[in-house]
Amino acid sequence: MRGDTMMALSAHEVLLRFADHRLTPSEYLAACLERISQVNPKINALTAIDAERAVGEAVQATGRWRAGAPKGPLDGLPVGVKDLQDTKGLLTTHGSPRMRANCPQVDMPLVARLRAAGAIILAKTNVPECGAGGNSRNPVWGATGNPFDANLIAGGSSGGSAAALAADLLPLCTGSDTGGSLRLPAALCGIVGYRPSVDVISHPTRPLGWSGISVLGPMARTMDDLVLMLQVCQGFDADDPLSLPAAPDRFATLPVVDLSNLRVGFSEDFGGAPVDPAIRATFRARVEKIAPHVRNCRAVDLALGEMDRCFDILRAESFVSSFGEVIKSDPDAFGPDIAANVELGLSMSLSDRAWAHAEQTHTLRRFNEVMRDVDVILLPTSPVSPFPWTQGHATEIDGQSMDIYYRWLALNYRGSLMGGPSITLPCGRDPYGMPFGLQMLGPVRKDEAVLAAAKAVEAFFAADPETERPCPDMSGLAPSDTDLRSIVTHPPILNGAGQSETAAMRTAV
Numbered sequence: 433m434r435g436d437t438m439m440a441l442s443a444h445e446v447l448l449r450f451a452d453h454r455l456t457p458s459e460y461l462a463a464c465l466e467r468i469s470q471v472n473p474k475i476n477a478l479t480a481i482d483a484e485r486a487v488g489e490a491v492q493a494t495g496r497w498r499a500g501a502p503k504g505p506l507d508g509l510p511v512g513v514k515d516l517q518d519t520k521g522l523l524t525t526h527g528s529p530r531m532r533a534n535c536p537q538v539d540m541p542l543v544a545r546l547r548a549a550g551a552i553i554l555a556k557t558n559v560p561e562c563g564a565g566g567n568s569r570n571p572v573w574g575a576t577g578n579p580f581d582a583n584l585i586a587g588g589s590s591g592g593s594a595a596a597l598a599a600d601l602l603p604l605c606t607g608s609d610t611g612g613s614l615r616l617p618a619a620l621c622g623i624v625g626y627r628p629s630v631d632v633i634s635h636p637t638r639p640l641g642w643s644g645i646s647v648l649g650p651m652a653r654t655m656d657d658l659v660l661m662l663q664v665c666q667g668f669d670a671d672d673p674l675s676l677p678a679a680p681d682r683f684a685t686l687p688v689v690d691l692s693n694l695r696v697g698f699s700e701d702f703g704g705a706p707v708d709p710a711i712r713a714t715f716r717a718r719v720e721k722i723a724p725h726v727r728n729c730r731a732v733d734l735a736l737g738e739m740d741r742c743f744d745i746l747r748a749e750s751f752v753s754s755f756g757e758v759i760k761s762d763p764d765a766f767g768p769d770i771a772a773n774v775e776l777g778l779s780m781s782l783s784d785r786a787w788a789h790a791e792q793t794h795t796l797r798r799f800n801e802v803m804r805d806v807d808v809i810l811l812p813t814s815p816v817s818p819f820p821w822t823q824g825h826a827t828e829i830d831g832q833s834m835d836i837y838y839r840w841l842a843l844n845y846r847g848s849l850m851g852g853p854s855i856t857l858p859c860g861r862d863p864y865g866m867p868f869g870l871q872m873l874g875p876v877r878k879d880e881a882v883l884a885a886a887k888a889v890e891a892f893f894a895a896d897p898e899t900e901r902p903c904p905d906m907s908g909l910a911p912s913d914t915d916l917r918s919i920v921t922h923p924p925i926l927n928g929a930g931q932s933e934t935a936a937m938r939t940a941v
Contacts, residue, residue: 435463436600440903443509443603443657450497450508457493457508461486461552464510468555468601471906475577476916477586477595478555478602479515480523480924486510486554493550506664507550512596512605515556515573516563516589516939517648518637519543522553526939527561527570529922530758530765540637541669542606542648549664557605558592562755563941564769566616566841567824568592571767572924574917575821579621579904580866582912584818587617589941593651594621598867599906603652604661610646610941611747612813612844615856618651619813619869622858622902624658624890625651629877630851631676633662634669639753639939641673644851645746646941653901655857655887659683662883686880689888691725697732697806704735705842706829707815710863715812718859718870721899722892732809736798737791739846740839745788746849747838748777754939769824769837776836792849796876799850803875808885813856813869815843822914843871852876855886858901859893867902 438460441449449455465483472478493508502508518524518536520543525531538544543553561570568591569575576591578584579599586595593605594617607614609627618625630644638646650661663684668677698719701707707715723729751773758765759774802809815829826840827833834840847854852875859870872889874882893899 435466438463439467439600442654443652443660446509446603447506450502453498457490457497457552458487460508461490461510464554464602471599471601474906474909474911475579475582475586475595475599476574477558477576477592477599478512479525479558479573479592480926481555482522482553485521486552489552493552502550504549504664505660506546509551509604510554510602511546511551512555512557512593512602513543513553514590514593514606514608515559516608516941517543517606519553519556522556523924523926524556525572525924526563527559527572528766529571532572532922533925541634542665545664545667551604554602557590557596559590560588560769561767562770563589563608563613563939564773565589565825565837566612567821568617569821569919571919571921574920577821577912577916578818578866579906579909580902581818582909582916583820584866585620585821587620587814587818589613590625590651591617594618594623594625597621597623597651597653598904604657605651606648607651608646608648608941609848610845611743611838611848612841613941614649614651615813615844615854615869615871616841618856619871620818620867622867622904623651623653624655624855624857625649626658626662626855627848627853628662629853629879630674631877632879633665634667634672634675636669636671637939638672640750641671643746643750644674645743645848646750655883655890659686659883683880683883686884686887689884691888691892692727694726694885694888695805695807696722696726696729697802697809698729699732699734699809699811702734702811702843702846703739705815705846706832707812707843708817708830711812711815711817714862714868718899719810721896722889725892732802732806734802734809734846737795739795739849740842742788742791742795742849743845744776744836745780745784746792748773748780749785752777772836796850800875807874808882809873811843811871811873813843813871815840817862817864817866821912821916847873850876853879853882855882857886857890857893860899861902
């Protein structure tokens, strides 16, 4: 089998071939490393790569599969980890000059679970500095280009993960999501990204343990692969007060959803967020296509309250907690996006914070009212098609100016306020030829039902060439007109001795 054909296999298919000895982890890793060497320079999705250790682990996994005794459900499968998440012995920079030599001594719990399941932690995936924003570029590694057009953004902050999956560099990657950091890049790169309910995947490294706007989540090319990874990642941790104990096989068998029984709500703009007219038209076409095949399909009112101001305050308090003390002593420690969030947080009062938490509660209760009449709600994921990566963020949408760098992510972050599940499915292309992502929201803590509905919707759209998952032509991809690494001012220190000056870098996302 050719290497590019092998790398296009789903994670499920690879593991089946390991099991019946048609493929070994060592052979698959070799194809993976070759693919990375050929393709990653075009899109700059992967940052630090631990090839030497991966080769040794693949040999061990090959032996276990030959003996019929795999270590776990992901044994021998290479995985990418977002560069905000600590990986033992592998550079974790957060895209920040302060952390460009940081080599953690322990895995974060999510990574430890993947390793325990046999996954090979092969590479880190690119992010914006400290995860701030929807464009994965930073002064340590440079920018990540979209696999469909390297001049355009891959999204963020999990942009490196999304681009790596779309380009068939890796079969599974981790992500995280506060205001769309996982869903947006999945949509812009044509893969699947899932933000679970706040209780599903423990996040014991979250600085504000009682604030649930930041969650961890899996990213994959298909629903089956995503659920496979979720089954490994889900779980309780006492250091995360929002996580809950659950059965170990919680997601092993999802209910089967018949589309004809599904009650679908939809909103073009999540209560009035600006959306490019071409994206609205694409979304309407997708709704019109599925509407005749579901039980009912109707517009719902998602004007649930002052969601933008509420999110501003909740996000800002996380940034003050994570970065405020550092910026107080060193105002130039981070880039302008992080500084803007900290400044916003410092301008707020206790009464602002009290209002925001009350408004978040009211927003959830209004959302629950809407969800009583539908099973899922469909929305666009991104309000615009990907734009040049040299532009930090969308500054205007449909004639409306964006007042802060993340305002264009309102279709995503408004949903974060409820703490429930949301998922992005690839659904053909937009009028500009770029991937179009369909977002699906569900009731809080009804993750199994949402995932089951998403599988049914994925199958429906996959059967139509107009709406099936788009795949980029990496062999024909031209390099970005502006070198993706041209913005690097503080390159990584690959052989640094131990951790950086700030050993305990916190993350707000």
